[in-house]
Amino acid sequence: MDMEESSMKKLRQDSPPATAASLLTDDLILEVLSHLPARSVRRFKCVSTAWRDLIADPAHRKKLPQTLAGFLYNKYKPGGALSGHFASVSGGALPVDPSLHFLQPNKFKYIALEDTCNGLLLCACYNKETPDSDKDEYRHVVCNPATERWIELPPPPQALANRFYSTTRLAFDPAVSSHFHVLQFWQTISGVENCARGVDIFSSQTGAWIHRDSELFDKIKLFRRTRSVFFGGMLHLVGRLNTINVDKESALMVLVQVDMEGKAWKTIHLPIGSSFEAIGLSQGCLYYAGSTTQTHISKKNIVQATKITLWCLENHDSKEWVLKHSASINEPLGIIWVEFRVFAIHPDCNTLFLVPIGGDMLAYDMQHQKFVDILNLEKDNVRVYLPYVPLFSEALADADGQ
Incomplete structure (x- = not known):
């Protein structure tokens, strides 16, 4: 019970x-x-x-658990700068100001939204209106948009000449601790083997960064623009095995797990037979959404059908994925030539969020196999959508950024 x-x-x-x-x-x-x-x-x-x-x-609201309010995302402005925007799931009043007006406007001229985790938001803040090169200085800021409290992180360890950060992610669970971690994964840019080599980890409890080399046995390239999941004290993110003589489409996809000390590195193979779309934590379980697209040519037209599959990792020890739902999403809309991409999984129900190329965001009920909502998006957006669940507790109570 x-x-x-x-x-x-x-x-x-x-x-x-x-x-x-x-x-x-x-x-x-x-x-x-x-x-x-x-x-x-x-x-x-x-x-x-x-x-x-x-x-x-x-x-x-402060006493009750919150659910998904919508998605934060960046939009390109003239000149190459970014501006923050919000797509609401409920369609009501915005629960957060995506411009982040509470950050120091005289200090940060250019803000890029990078990641969200359980109510906190990770940003890269530049002191210029637009970045001119990779050498532009920026600082990471972690904030709580609901309470408008924020912390500016110290610079990470000096990067080596032959490496670059492939992805930066936020890890936070208010049910476990009021402290958060920021993980910067890095990889080399020289040579044939382009794969994860290590991670720099910031802890809000110590206020300092630590460096750890990768403990992965396989050579894995991490995806830079895909979502991660913090669950069970481990950060989960997706990568691809760098296997010789295997093309990108058929290469094995893996889920990489890293603990908050950078000492435990694990991998779980993702289901074979579909391209990777998204991972997400929903109703206490880790889910993976994949897709396959088939093109049928007839005398009258060309029909492109997209099939979505939703898998659940019910047992981490066995590392086995269980298929929960599958559906063809073109047929309900009567669309014959649109490619859809799944980018998020609702944390509290069997709903996927999809976006067609150049279109608005769609909410799809997998259980009843129907579209239930449409979320309007700004044009020229970066197409990276960060799920936001309001956090009204006093997280970041020791914030010194204000």
């Missing part, structure tokens, strides 16, 4: 549900709801009008 079922059973004992619920004070109801997943809290809005208003009250 899960926590939601246990809570509902308590309300039913010894009296009808309506009578039992009426005996609970608002504070007691909020206390019970605060220990439930965000998905359950949304369902309990249907208990009564009073419960709906209680849960929707802005004054109670």
Whole structure:
């Protein structure tokens, strides 16, 4: 029996549900709801009008678990600079200002959104309006847009001449600790073997960076623009095995796991037979979304069909993926020539977020195999969308950036 079922059973004992619920004070109801997943809290809005208003009250948001509010993303401005934008899932008022006005405007002229994790946002902040070259100085900033608190990180260890940072990711779990980590993975740029060589890790607890060499046995190239997942004390991100005589389309894809000390490095092979789309944490499990696209040529037209598959890693020890859903997404829309890309998995329900080339964001219900929402996007966006779940607790309470 899960926590939601246990809570509902308590309300039913010894009296009808309506009578039992009426005996609970608002504070007691909020206390019970605060220990439930965000998905359950949304369902309990249907208990009564009073419960709906209680849960929707802005004054109670700090006590209740939050779900996905939308996606932060960058858009190109004239001259090459970036500006922050937000696509709301609910379609209501924006829960966050994507311009990040609370950062020092006289110090940071150019801000690029890099990553999000459980309510915190990682940014690369430049002191110029636009970056002119790779030598432009910038600083990483971690902030909480809901509370407008932020911390400027010290510079990482001096990079060597023959290496560059392939990806930078944020790791944070407020249920475990109020501290966060930032991981900068680096790889060499000379020679044939272009693969991950190590990582620099910043800890907000120590306020310092440490360097660790890679402990990976295989040579793996990490994907720079794909999402990562922080789960079970490990950062999960996707890469490709650098195998001789294997083309890019058929190369093996792997999930790389790294702990917050950079000492434990593990790999899990991703399902074979589909191209990589996205990974995500949903309802307490790690999921992987893949796709296959087939083109059929007939006398009348050319039909391109995209099949989406959703896999779940139910057991980390066995490293086996279980197929949960599969669907052809072109048929419901009547579209015959559009390529879709899955970029996110909803944390609380069986919903995928897709974007066609040059189009708006679509929310697709895998369980009922139908599109349920459309999110409008700004033109000329960078096509990297960062999921945002508001965090109203006092994370970054020791922030010294303000």
